[in-house]
Amino acid sequence: MQRPLICVNGLSKYYLENMPVLKNINFSIDSGEFVAIMGHSGSGKSTLMNILGCLDTATDGHYYLEGRDTAALSADELAVLRNRLIGFVFQGFNLLPRSSILDNIGLPLLYAGKNKAERREKALYMLDRVGLAEFGERRPNQLSGGQQQRVAIARALVTTPKLILADEPTGNLDTQTGEDIMKIFQALNEAHNITIIVVTHEADIAAHAKRLIRVVDGRIASDQPS
Amino acid sequence: MIIGALLGEGWAAMRANRLRTSLTMLGMVFGVGAVIMMLAIGQGAQLMVSESIASMGSNLFIVLSGSTTAGGLRQGAGTVPTLTLEDAQAISELPEIAAVAPTFSNTAQLIYASSNWSTLVSGTTPAFLSVREWTVSSGEAFSDSDVRSATRVLLMGQTVVRNLFGDENPVGKMVRVKNSPFLVLGVLAPKGQSLDGRDQDDTVFIPITTAQRQLFGTEFPGMVRFIMVKAKSAEVMDRAEREMIELLRARHRINERQEDDFTVRNLTAVAQAAAGTTKAMATMLGAIASVSLLVGGIGIMNIMLVSVTERTREIGIRMAIGARRRDILLQFLFEAVMISLAGSLIGVVVGIACAYFFSRFNDALVVVTLSSVLLAFGVAVAVGVFFGFYPARKAANLKPIEALRFQ
Numbered sequence: 001m002q003r004p005l006i007c008v009n010g011l012s013k014y015y016l017e018n019m020p021v022l023k024n025i026n027f028s029i030d031s032g033e034f035v036a037i038m039g040h041s042g043s044g045k046s047t048l049m050n051i052l053g054c055l056d057t058a059t060d061g062h063y064y065l066e067g068r069d070t071a072a073l074s075a076d077e078l079a080v081l082r083n084r085l086i087g088f089v090f091q092g093f094n095l096l097p098r099s100s101i102l103d104n105i106g107l108p109l110l111y112a113g114k115n116k117a118e119r120r121e122k123a124l125y126m127l128d129r130v131g132l133a134e135f136g137e138r139r140p141n142q143l144s145g146g147q148q149q150r151v152a153i154a155r156a157l158v159t160t161p162k163l164i165l166a167d168e169p170t171g172n173l174d175t176q177t178g179e180d181i182m183k184i185f186q187a188l189n190e191a192h193n194i195t196i197i198v199v200t201h202e203a204d205i206a207a208h209a210k211r212l213i214r215v216v217d218g219r220i221a222s223d224q225p226s
Numbered sequence: 227m228i229i230g231a232l233l234g235e236g237w238a239a240m241r242a243n244r245l246r247t248s249l250t251m252l253g254m255v256f257g258v259g260a261v262i263m264m265l266a267i268g269q270g271a272q273l274m275v276s277e278s279i280a281s282m283g284s285n286l287f288i289v290l291s292g293s294t295t296a297g298g299l300r301q302g303a304g305t306v307p308t309l310t311l312e313d314a315q316a317i318s319e320l321p322e323i324a325a326v327a328p329t330f331s332n333t334a335q336l337i338y339a340s341s342n343w344s345t346l347v348s349g350t351t352p353a354f355l356s357v358r359e360w361t362v363s364s365g366e367a368f369s370d371s372d373v374r375s376a377t378r379v380l381l382m383g384q385t386v387v388r389n390l391f392g393d394e395n396p397v398g399k400m401v402r403v404k405n406s407p408f409l410v411l412g413v414l415a416p417k418g419q420s421l422d423g424r425d426q427d428d429t430v431f432i433p434i435t436t437a438q439r440q441l442f443g444t445e446f447p448g449m450v451r452f453i454m455v456k457a458k459s460a461e462v463m464d465r466a467e468r469e470m471i472e473l474l475r476a477r478h479r480i481n482e483r484q485e486d487d488f489t490v491r492n493l494t495a496v497a498q499a500a501a502g503t504t505k506a507m508a509t510m511l512g513a514i515a516s517v518s519l520l521v522g523g524i525g526i527m528n529i530m531l532v533s534v535t536e537r538t539r540e541i542g543i544r545m546a547i548g549a550r551r552r553d554i555l556l557q558f559l560f561e562a563v564m565i566s567l568a569g570s571l572i573g574v575v576v577g578i579a580c581a582y583f584f585s586r587f588n589d590a591l592v593v594v595t596l597s598s599v600l601l602a603f604g605v606a607v608a609v610g611v612f613f614g615f616y617p618a619r620k621a622a623n624l625k626p627i628e629a630l631r632f633q
Contacts, residue, residue: 055546056627076550079626083548094543094630098238110231111548155547 003067004028005162005195006052011061013047013218021047023218024061029197031162034189036209036226037199044218046167049199053086053165054078066162083111087156091168093148095140095155102127102136105155112159126154130184146177153184157194164188166198170205182208236561239533240568247565250529253522254569254609255576257515258602262577264515265598267584268508270591275504278421279497283359285324285463286493287455289317289470307449308478308487311434314453316473318353322466324458327354328450330437336390336430337402343389346429347380347403349437350454357456365397365412368433376435378408384416385428404441408432421500460494467492516605522569523609530562530617541621542629555622562614563607570606574599 006029013022021044029035039045050056051063054070063070065081073081087108088094095104105126106119114122127133130150132143140148149169156164166185170178186208188194200206212226240247291309314328331348348354351373355361368379380403387396396410417426432441434450457466467490474488534541541554578594585592 050627053546055630056625076552079545079548079550082546088546094539094546096540096543098242107544108547110228111544111550111553113228115228116230159548 004064005031005033005066007062007064007067008052009062009064011051011058011063013044013051013056014059021218022051022058025218025220027213027220027223029195031195032189032193034186034196034208034210035198035213036206036211037197037213037215038201038203038206039215040201043215045199045201045215048215049165049167049197052197053088054082079111083108083159085162087153087159087161087164089149089152089156089164089166089169091171093140093145093152093172095148095151097140100137100139101132101143101151104140104151105158108155108159122158123154126158127151129157130154145173146180149173149177149181150184153181157188161194163195163197166196168200169198170200170202175204178205232556232560233564235557236564239561240564243533246529250525250565251569251572253525254519254566254606255522255573257519257522257609258570258573258606259577259580260515260518261512261602261605262574262594262598263580263584263592264511265508265602266577266581266592266594267590268504268511269593269595269598270585271504272501272508273593274591275421275497275501278419279494279501280359281417281426282420282493282497283357283456284494285457285460286357287457287463287467287470288491288493289313289453289455289474290489290491291449291451291487307451309450309453309474310448311450312448313474313477314351314450316477317453317455317470320466320469320473322457322462322469323455325353325356325456327351327357327454328434329354329452329454330434330442330450332437332442334404334441336386337405338390338396338399341390341392343386345383345386347437347441348429348431349434349441350431351434354431354454357454360417361415362412363415364395365410368411368431373433373435376433376439378406378436378440379411379432380408381412381414381431382410383414383427383429385425386430387413403430403432406440421497463492463494519602519605519609522606523566523613526562526566526610527613527617529565530558530614531620533561534558534617534621537621538624538629538632541624542626542632545624545626546630551622554624555618558618558621559611559614562618563610566606566610566614570603573606574603577602 008025008027011022011025012020014020025048037045037048047056051058054065057071065085070078096107099107102120102123105123109119109122124136127136130153132147132150135143135147140151143151164185170181173181182205185196185198189196198205198209206212207226209226211224213223214221289309291307309328311328314326317323318326327350329348329350331346333344334347336343336345352367352369355367362381367381368377372379382396390396390401397412399410400407401410402408414427420426438448455470457463470490471486475486478487480487544554581592581594584590
């Protein structure tokens with residue numbers, strides 16, 4: 001059997017003592033899955049997401065990414081892991097306001113040590129794939145929310161990661177635009193076998209995924225195909 | 227991260243807050259400008275002193291005829307004529323001595339045509355040229371035979387030439403000194419100011435015998451006012467001084483219980499003291515100016531800390547997409563160094579311009595050397611790195627999730 005991409009084992013997270021945000025979480029996600037993590041605000045789903053993205057660390061338990069125990073890695077090793085393996089899509093888009101769209105998309109490649117020509121070439125290709133080829137020289141605030149989120153997706157994909165982590169990716173968008181964004185994720189999952197994890201509190205959005213994990217009060221309440 | 231990208235990021239950040247960047251740079255402009263200008267003034271002063279020292283001649287003693295004690299009343303140096311031409315001759319035979327110029331001088335009125343000028347008339351021997359390291363710019367010097375036969379010839383300093391002759395060539399002309407006619411044999415090269423500010427070119431030289439016997443009659447034949455003595459090298463100065471004192475005491479028959487009736491002064495030591503004082507002043511000026519560099523550096527640190535706080539979220543985004551700590555550190559360090567570098571470049575220009583205007587309007591010598599520019603520049607960049615490091619490290623040590631959540 002193939003090694004799972006993500007394996008979470010007895011994971012807990014405390015911000016204050018005796019106030020667990022996550023309690024003894026166990027699950028694994030294989031390569032090529034499309035998972036929705038659902039829960040109300042305050043349920044701990046975003047904290048779980050941040051730990052899965054190596055942005056935050058667990059207090060207890062283990063998180064194995066591609067079989068590697070992330071607790072044993074240094075801050076810089078985690079940065080390299082995020083750069084090579086993971087693409088982030090945030091609710092607030094999180095584009096750099098002063099940089100052009102193309103520079104934003106090429107930024108992960110900069111930290112991967114790629115030269116200017118290669119960054120530009122790949123960024124142009126990704127921009128074209130999300131259908132915004134003519135907007136490359138604009139600034140983020142000159143684009144609509146849906147367009148900005150598509151730029152964010154292009155940035156997440158530019159390093160050809162194995163895993164896309166999307167934290168409320170449709171939260172700032174209207175229903176139709178949100179639907180379009182989810183369709184992009186579906187296409188990426190089906191056509192390119194990229195593992196996608198979407199954190200959301202909306203059932204409509206979660207319905208696009210093939211597997212649904214519900215988080216309630218820091219515990220996994222259910223884990224089933226959707 | 228790649229240098230080109232770092233430069234681009236730094237430039238973009240500097241442009242994003244133009245007023246703030248300019249004001250921060252202004253701190254470095256003043257710092258570097260002040261250091262360059264102060265160093266220029268200090269080095270200018272040092273150069274003026276060293277030129278004066280060079281014009282005086284090196285390894286120089288002056289032997290003054292002495293003070294005497296008469297009935298408990300002690301007289302100042304030079305009041306009693308105790309030195310003679312024979313003393314000078316004896317000194318010149320000492321092994322450490324290169325040249326000796328006995329001098330007998332007084333002020334006198336010089337007249338040429340309708341012009342007249344009062345100046346210092348020094349009777350001496352041709353050796354004074356080598357003692358004072360002086361040259362004749364036109365005509366020729368008087369010779370030892372002029373000294374032997376006490377002829378009425380003179381060598382004229384540039385200031386005297388200007389005042390008596392204007393643009394006319396004085397060589398071969400007759401001037402009257404205290405109403406005696408003298409032939410102008412030659413003109414001395416210009417020498418400029420002495421250490422104490424006297425115009426060294428405002429003088430004429432005549433054979434010492436002429437001064438003694440004809441011009442300034444004296445009751446003590448063969449007496450000189452002072453003897454200029456040049457030692458062979460700086461190393462033998464101390465020994466030369468001891469031997470001269472011994473020799474003169476013996477010649478003047480001074481017993482062990484009596485004081486010297488002459489004074490030996492080491493002029494080079496005096497000059498070196500003056501040079502030391504100027505150097506100390508130059509160092510102090512530089513030190514004071516570098517305080518402003520420090521203040522400029524603190525300005526950079528201040529603004530970089532603000533910048534890091536403002537851009538915490540940006541740092542979080544960069545970390546999320548794979549920036550390592552080193553990438554963030556370098557980005558902010560580069561920004562700080564770019565600000566200090568740009569400020570320093572402007573500061574160099576401002577400093578040189580200020581030094582130039584200072585010399586124009588104050589008639590003081592300023593010297594901007596490449597090394598002082600490089601020093602100020604190097605220190606400024608070091609200040610940028612030093613004061614940029616703490617904010618940059620602060621940025622690099624942020625935790626990704628905390629930086630991302632920062633509002």
